Amino acid sequence: MHLADDAATRALGARLAQVIVPGLAIYVYGDLGSGKTTLARGLLRGLGFTGRVKSPTYTLVELYTVSRLNLYHFDFYRFRDPREWRDAGFSEYFNDAAVCLVEWPEKAAGLLPVADLDLRLEFAGDGRDLSIHAGTESGEACLTRLVQMPP
Numbered sequence: 747m748h749l750a751d752d753a754a755t756r757a758l759g760a761r762l763a764q765v766i767v768p769g770l771a772i773y774v775y776g777d778l779g780s781g782k783t784t785l786a787r788g789l790l791r792g793l794g795f796t797g798r799v800k801s802p803t804y805t806l807v808e809l810y811t812v813s814r815l816n817l818y819h820f821d822f823y824r825f826r827d828p829r830e831w832r833d834a835g836f837s838e839y840f841n842d843a844a845v846c847l848v849e850w851p852e853k854a855a856g857l858l859p860v861a862d863l864d865l866r867l868e869f870a871g872d873g874r875d876l877s878i879h880a881g882t883e884s885g886e887a888c889l890t891r892l893v894q895m896p897p
């Protein structure tokens with residue numbers, strides 16, 4: 747789909763919030779400035795989070811506890827050392843009770859579990875193109891609910 751502006755990216759994130767369930771691993775691919783954090787903001791707003799959504803560029807992960815679930819927002823842009831994965835216990839974040847939203851998943855390839863949903867943002871004119879791919883049955887179910895949602 748085409749996302750014409752920042753508001754469209756946030757709105758898509760908010761729609762996604764209506765269809766996600768605990769346990770999902772959602773990976774967001776796209777160059778610097780393509781709108782990954784913007785989408786995370788829309789998602790968190792859609793889940794009812796009203797505080798500030800920081801980009802976890804330096805911390806690698808931020809935790810949000812919202813009404814329905816725990817959401818871990820990762821940004822692996824600065825991730826270098828696989829030992830850090832083990833030392834920080836990141837595997838434990840990917841559990842049935844939490845949603846993990848990951849920016850720059852390619853930087854932790856080989857460590858991350860299989861994605862339920864892959865999102866890819868690309869520059870397209872002044873806006874962005876977004877494609878979504880389901881990698882598991884729960885991802886597929888989520889995607890079906892998304893496309894069936896009224897506009």
Ligand SMILES: Nc1ncnc2c1ncn2[C@@H]1O[C@H](COP(=O)(O)OP(=O)(O)O)[C@@H](O)[C@H]1O
Binds near residue numbers: 782
């Ligand atoms: N669909 C869109 N069209 C145009 N600009 C957008 C769109 N979505 C987000 N942006 C803008 O792109 C910039 C970078 O967004 P950001 O979410 O920080 O990117 P990333 O996390 O991928 O580096 C922000 O200024 C944001 O407002």
Ligand SMILES: [Mg+2]
Binds near residue numbers: 784801
């Ligand atoms: Mg970002």
